[in-house]
Amino acid sequence: MQGRSGASVLLCELGKSELGQTDLFASMRMKWIRRHDTRGAGGNTVRSAGRATITVTVIFALLVTGSPAWAYWQSSGTGTGSAATGTLEPPTSVSAPARTGGPVPLTWVASGGSVVPTGYVVTRSSGGTVAPACGSSVQTPVTTTSCADAVSSDGVYAYAVTAIYRSWTASSTASAAVTVAAATLRTLFR
């Protein structure tokens, strides 16, 4: 058990009945002081009056400022709960048709879910080498669901699209392999 300290504790220790007796005691002392003052008593009376005044003042202060005494048990306990984290869905259906000359037109389906990506980063891979496509990057993502990738070398490529949302990313599955004949395009324009 714990109780409040200070005035309330003192009040608690005194108890109500004792407080009543204290009031009576103070009243008696005041009467005694008045009696001796009228007789013109000397220093003892003055000192007694001073003590009585202090006594009455302290009791009055306790009565006025003291808060009710109270007590309680101390306890503790624990519990568990949970919060749910959302997710960023990847884009789907990345499509890159075979192309002979000119940029490769890419399309994909936007990410689903409640978290809307701020953009997409497109990558082109060939033989284990991955390179940015469509001029996209984390800093400058594509904000639509299509782009045109200018390929400088003939080859067989696969494209992937990664959704970006703050510190989250979500990558699509790679597109089907697409054959790009970039050299033909250069030949045609010579």
Added chain:
Amino acid sequence: MGVARRKLTIIAAILALVVVAGGGGAAFAYWTAQGSGTGSATSGTSASFTVTSSAPTGAALSPGGTAQTVAFSVANSGSGSQNLFSFTVTVASAGGTAWTAVAGCSAADYSVGVPTITYGEIAGSASVSGTVTITMIDRAVSQDGCKGAAVPLYFSAS
């Protein structure tokens, strides 16, 4: 009032005080005897707080996104008043241990707000309710590991 009368008044007051303090009553006569016996009394004891929570409300957490709110209740299962002066909520596993169940995601990815609850005495068999908010921090590193994670919350009341 004369001196004699004042003395009489004081004496009377003291006598009254003695009578009252001593639990005065009518005079009576009695035999005296001695004896002994046994008995017992039991003091109460504190009972642990019971903390329960509800499912979170609000959109699922995302980096730098909006907060979820979790409502909780602290119940005094004892019969006497118990004081609640502290309540904390952390992202932690049961028992307050570090949450390591999800690779690439930890308590450092989340921020728990200051619980809103009224502290003080809880009467026996009574409870108080409160809420706390949780947000996901948008860190400068990949937080993909946190996607779809159920974030454990650990409540501690004392």
